[in-house]
Amino acid sequence: MNALDAHLPALQVVVPMLLSAIVVMLKPRGLAWAATTATSAVAFAISIELARLTLDGATINYAMGGWPAPFGIALGVDAFSALVLLVVTGASTVTLIGARASVDSEIALERQPFFYSAWLLALAGLAGIVVAADAFNIFVFMEISSLASYVLIAGGPDRRALPAVFKYLIMGTIGATFYLIGVGLIYMMTGTLNLADMELRIHEVADQKPILAAAGFITVGLGLKAAVFPLHVWLPNAYAYAPHMVTAFLAACATKVSIYVLLRFDFFVFQENLTGHAFQFSAFLLPLALLGILIGSGVAMFEKNLKRLFAFSSVAQIGYIILGASLVSVAGLTASILHIFNHALAKGALFLVAAAFAMNAGGLRLADLGGIGKRMPWTFGAFVIAGLSLIGIPGTAGFISKWYLISAVMELGVPGIAIIAVIIISSLMAVVYIWRVVEVAWFGEPAEPGVAAPTIPPMLIAAIWICALANLYFGIAPQLPADLAGSASQLLLDHLP
Amino acid sequence: MSPETSIIAALIVPLVGAIGIALAGRISPNVREAVTLTTAGALAWIVWGLLPIVFAGGRPGVTLAEVLPGINIAFEIEPLGMMFALLASSLWIVNSVYSIGYMRGANEKNQTRFYVMFAVSLAAAIGIAFAGNLFTLFLCYEILTLSTYPLVSHKGDKNTINSARIYLGVLLTTSIGLLLPAIIWTYSVAGTGDFVMGGILDGKLSGPAVGLLLGLFVFGVGKAAVMPVHRWLPAAMVAPTPVSALLHAVAVVKAGVFTVTKVIVYIFGVDFLFAEPSSSWLLYAAAFTIITASIVALRQTNLKRLLAYSTIAQLSYVVMAAAILKPLAEIGAAIHMLAHAFGKITLFFAAGAIYVAAKKTELHQLKGIGRRMPITMTAFTIGALSMIGVPPTGGFVSKWYILAGAFEADNYVALATIIASTVLNAAYFLPIVYMIWFIKEEPGGKEHGEAPWQSVLALAITAALTIGFFLFNGPALELERQLVEGMS
Numbered sequence: 001m002n003a004l005d006a007h008l009p010a011l012q013v014v015v016p017m018l019l020s021a022i023v024v025m026l027k028p029r030g031l032a033w034a035a036t037t038a039t040s041a042v043a044f045a046i047s048i049e050l051a052r053l054t055l056d057g058a059t060i061n062y063a064m065g066g067w068p069a070p071f072g073i074a075l076g077v078d079a080f081s082a083l084v085l086l087v088v089t090g091a092s093t094v095t096l097i098g099a100r101a102s103v104d105s106e107i108a109l110e111r112q113p114f115f116y117s118a119w120l121l122a123l124a125g126l127a128g129i130v131v132a133a134d135a136f137n138i139f140v141f142m143e144i145s146s147l148a149s150y151v152l153i154a155g156g157p158d159r160r161a162l163p164a165v166f167k168y169l170i171m172g173t174i175g176a177t178f179y180l181i182g183v184g185l186i187y188m189m190t191g192t193l194n195l196a197d198m199e200l201r202i203h204e205v206a207d208q209k210p211i212l213a214a215a216g217f218i219t220v221g222l223g224l225k226a227a228v229f230p231l232h233v234w235l236p237n238a239y240a241y242a243p244h245m246v247t248a249f250l251a252a253c254a255t256k257v258s259i260y261v262l263l264r265f266d267f268f269v270f271q272e273n274l275t276g277h278a279f280q281f282s283a284f285l286l287p288l289a290l291l292g293i294l295i296g297s298g299v300a301m302f303e304k305n306l307k308r309l310f311a312f313s314s315v316a317q318i319g320y321i322i323l324g325a326s327l328v329s330v331a332g333l334t335a336s337i338l339h340i341f342n343h344a345l346a347k348g349a350l351f352l353v354a355a356a357f358a359m360n361a362g363g364l365r366l367a368d369l370g371g372i373g374k375r376m377p378w379t380f381g382a383f384v385i386a387g388l389s390l391i392g393i394p395g396t397a398g399f400i401s402k403w404y405l406i407s408a409v410m411e412l413g414v415p416g417i418a419i420i421a422v423i424i425i426s427s428l429m430a431v432v433y434i435w436r437v438v439e440v441a442w443f444g445e446p447a448e449p450g451v452a453a454p455t456i457p458p459m460l461i462a463a464i465w466i467c468a469l470a471n472l473y474f475g476i477a478p479q480l481p482a483d484l485a486g487s488a489s490q491l492l493l494d495h496l497p
Numbered sequence: 498m499s500p501e502t503s504i505i506a507a508l509i510v511p512l513v514g515a516i517g518i519a520l521a522g523r524i525s526p527n528v529r530e531a532v533t534l535t536t537a538g539a540l541a542w543i544v545w546g547l548l549p550i551v552f553a554g555g556r557p558g559v560t561l562a563e564v565l566p567g568i569n570i571a572f573e574i575e576p577l578g579m580m581f582a583l584l585a586s587s588l589w590i591v592n593s594v595y596s597i598g599y600m601r602g603a604n605e606k607n608q609t610r611f612y613v614m615f616a617v618s619l620a621a622a623i624g625i626a627f628a629g630n631l632f633t634l635f636l637c638y639e640i641l642t643l644s645t646y647p648l649v650s651h652k653g654d655k656n657t658i659n660s661a662r663i664y665l666g667v668l669l670t671t672s673i674g675l676l677l678p679a680i681i682w683t684y685s686v687a688g689t690g691d692f693v694m695g696g697i698l699d700g701k702l703s704g705p706a707v708g709l710l711l712g713l714f715v716f717g718v719g720k721a722a723v724m725p726v727h728r729w730l731p732a733a734m735v736a737p738t739p740v741s742a743l744l745h746a747v748a749v750v751k752a753g754v755f756t757v758t759k760v761i762v763y764i765f766g767v768d769f770l771f772a773e774p775s776s777s778w779l780l781y782a783a784a785f786t787i788i789t790a791s792i793v794a795l796r797q798t799n800l801k802r803l804l805a806y807s808t809i810a811q812l813s814y815v816v817m818a819a820a821i822l823k824p825l826a827e828i829g830a831a832i833h834m835l836a837h838a839f840g841k842i843t844l845f846f847a848a849g850a851i852y853v854a855a856k857k858t859e860l861h862q863l864k865g866i867g868r869r870m871p872i873t874m875t876a877f878t879i880g881a882l883s884m885i886g887v888p889p890t891g892g893f894v895s896k897w898y899i900l901a902g903a904f905e906a907d908n909y910v911a912l913a914t915i916i917a918s919t920v921l922n923a924a925y926f927l928p929i930v931y932m933i934w935f936i937k938e939e940p941g942g943k944e945h946g947e948a949p950w951q952s953v954l955a956l957a958i959t960a961a962l963t964i965g966f967f968l969f970n971g972p973a974l975e976l977e978r979q980l981v982e983g984m985s
Contacts, residue, residue: 388643391669391673392673393639393643394632394635394636394639395636395639395640400564400565403565403681404565406677406678406681407681407684407685410681410682410685420678424673424674424677424678425674427673427674428669428670428673428674431665431666431669431670431673435662435665439658439662443650443653443658475564476562476564476570477562477564478564478565482565
């Protein structure tokens with residue numbers, strides 16, 4: 001490990017955070033976008049390097065300012081964090097590459113520097129949550145990323161975003177507060193905020209009741225942030241009415257970071273330290289996951305707005321991730337963590353396609369999209385690939401996570417059959433909601449005749465196809481995310497005796 | 498070329514051809530059709546080049562990538578797949594010639610897209626034929642489903658979209674809902690999904706689970722159209738006729754029964770299944786499909802729909818023959834794929850030729866049409882006779898072997914089914930044959946002659962193949978005998 005490598009966990013957060021202050025001052029047209037994209041690309045490069053370093057299961061610990069944990073601020077990156085960092089920075093970078101034209105059409109020029117600055121803050125916040133090794137800093141970064149996301153979501157021309165973001169703000173704050181209450185309870189009982197330290201000291205706690213309450217608060221709070229059914233109600237409108245590029249970025253990674261914290265907290269601190277926790281964890285999350293899968297997909301089948309349709313599909317996909325985790329097994333966690341990655345690929349591509357469609361159609365209701373596939377065949381082609389990945393057709397990334405998930409569920413034996421049935425039914429529902437869009441976009445007639453030739457920014461098409469090809473590539477050669485997910489689940493479970 | 502290179506070439510040539518067709522479509526239709534024919538010719542040449550190796554007992558194979566631990570994208574050629582690949586690639590040439598006449602004669606739109614998707618479908622069919630394990634087969638199976646969707650929905654009107662929705666809905670639902678769990682189940686109990694002579698499940702699975710897994714496979718492979726998952730096939734008839742001819746009489750549906758046969762022979766193992774009573778339901782399901790589909794065919798008034806129901810019945814012949822689980826019957830199953838392909842593609846070609854020349858699609862319109870289109874209707878008659886199983890047509894040969902297998906197994910259900918369905922086949926085909934030749938045309942009809950010469954040439958070739966298969970079936974039998982080596 002060379003000298004720079006040791007500092008990468010800190011740089012992952014510091015670089016976008018510092019640049020966010022500078023971007024505000026970049027008034028000339030396009031400069032803010034260029035600086036943001038470059039910063040995001042640097043962050044992406046850092047996370048690739050971190051993934052390379054942690055692939056074999058190593059952990060990189062970093063003490064801020066040389067103050068050792070548990071007294072100073074500790075950061076840590078392992079395979080699990082590295083995978084989530086890849087998702088966060090990758091989603092941000094690819095989205096930004098395609099973002100310029102779409103952002104130009106939605107956000108006034110003089111406000112763009114602030115917009116991009118908020119974007120970098122969100123990026124820094126999300127990355128910070130992932131690298132932070134203590135519970136309180138996770139909260140701080142969570143607030144940074146949330147506040148920045150509220151700004152981003154409300155920043156578009158669509159006034160409906162304002163009530164949506166208000167709802168998100170209220171519910172997000174409740175979630176964060178619950179989390180903080182939980183952390184406070186644990187701090188009260190153990191006297192530490194460092195996760196690793198907490199794990200050790202929690203054994204010494206004689207009265208487990210406050211810890212139990214803390215586990216409840218933290219699980220529910222993070223479940224709210226992660227939009228676990230039925231705590232997802234803030235998500236569809238927030239996604240639907242946000243600027244399109246913001247949706248693509250946040251949909252790919254924001255909720256997943258909360259799931260990351262949920263898993264990390266639970267497996268490092270609570271599992272095996274609380275009596276009966278594994279059962280409570282499963283019994284609480286498994287039914288919610290199954291309901292989320294079915295109801296999310298079911299609503300998506302009847303949804304008329306493209307972005308809301310994708311958003312409800314996200315609710316179902318979050319269900320898959322939670323489902324894998326709730327099995328509390330190596331196979332299940334691997335499937336869950338792998339799906340964090342694969343779903344980001346598919347949903348990122350789909351929301352980018354939605355952005356491209358939005359630039360060329362009157363709106364994003366399905367009725368507005370008649371025949372748009374024929375006018376934009378390349379965009380449409382990428383949509384089909386990403387849609388197939390979401391369904392889980394072999395040859396796409398989505399198939400790999402479904403395979404892992406079904407294999408993991410099979411380990412349960414006979415009760416697993418019901419769960420497999422749910423997974424399969426939901427996949428078939430995905431066929432329905434994806435194919436509704438395909439039929440309208442390909443066979444439908446344009447809402448108003450005589451539409452102008454489509455404007456398709458080449459950078460946006462490039463971003464869309466990067467995602468689409470990634471869906472195919474990681475469907476054929478999933479070794480990188482699968483290995484990271486495998487190491488990550490080992491890591492989470494190795495803490496258990 | 499080494500056999501390994503040939504396998505990869507056989508998969509890539511149609512895809513490269515598809516790109517070539519797309520590019521050539523911008524130049525002129527003639528160049529585009531030349532590219533199609535060249536691609537089809539090259540593919541057939543490569544596939545035929547592999548035949549001597551397989552004939553000599555070789556099983557060339559190639560592994561492309563390891564997707565998941567123990568799960569590869571791998572190809573390996575064995576006799577059954579060899580035959581299926583030969584069939585699909587050779588008939589693609591004939592079908593392309595036919596398509597030129599049909600698509601131009603019928604003034605179809607978006608012809609470039611049609612030829613491009615056709616080439617992609619063929620690549621997928623070859624992939625299914627050569628697949629070395631269940632995962633690879635499933636991958637190609639889904640590609641085939643998706644790449645034929647634009648062909649089925651080619652016309653793009655409301656009726657077509659609805660039918661295409663049924664097509665895709667049934668095929669995707671069954672494959673994701675049943676076939677995928679079956680494959681994952683197989684991998685999890687056997688640790689592998691490779692196609693191995695004699696099967697991989699012996700000792701790993703027993704009792705009712707075997708019958709259940711077999712059910713997941715048979716109904717999961719919707720393309721085999723065993724009732725009740727047959728609805729997609731009549732729906733697919735909205736496609737242009739060359740699609741119905743090559744894909745829904747040969748490549749797609751044969752991919753279905755091919756998969757079922759392959760799973761029975763190489764995953765379960767014939768002897769293993771024979772010893773397992775819980776698998777015996779398959780024979781009855783297939784017999785039921787044969788009889789029911791034949792009865793439904795009796796009541797059809799549209800020629801292509803009648804042919805579709807006839808196809809459903811004939812596909813279940815293959816499934817039933819495979820389910821008899823005796824060597825002669827397995828050979829019969831393999832041979833029937835060939836024999837039925839020649840006969841049914843001829844019938845579809847004739848139906849398409851009638852549509853192009855006379856714009857007629859309904860049965861009652863066909864009175865006396867034999868006088869106007871003598872070559873077409875002669876070919877149609879030969880095809881119909883082959884469906885019934887009358888010598889000297891190919892249908893007789895395969896029926897002979899299936900019957901022999903049924904005798905060998907003392908399987909009276911299969912015997913009775915074959916006899917009953919032969920009567921039914923005659924009952925719906927012979928009246929048509931009588932009508933086209935011996936009933937006078939209604940006055941005031943449109944003046945017309947034969948379809949464009951490309952189409953007539955194509956159906957003459959396949960009619961000749963139908964007769965030729967009766968006379969020269971030795972090599973095919975020889976090849977498929979390898980399939981049953983070592984069976985009791």
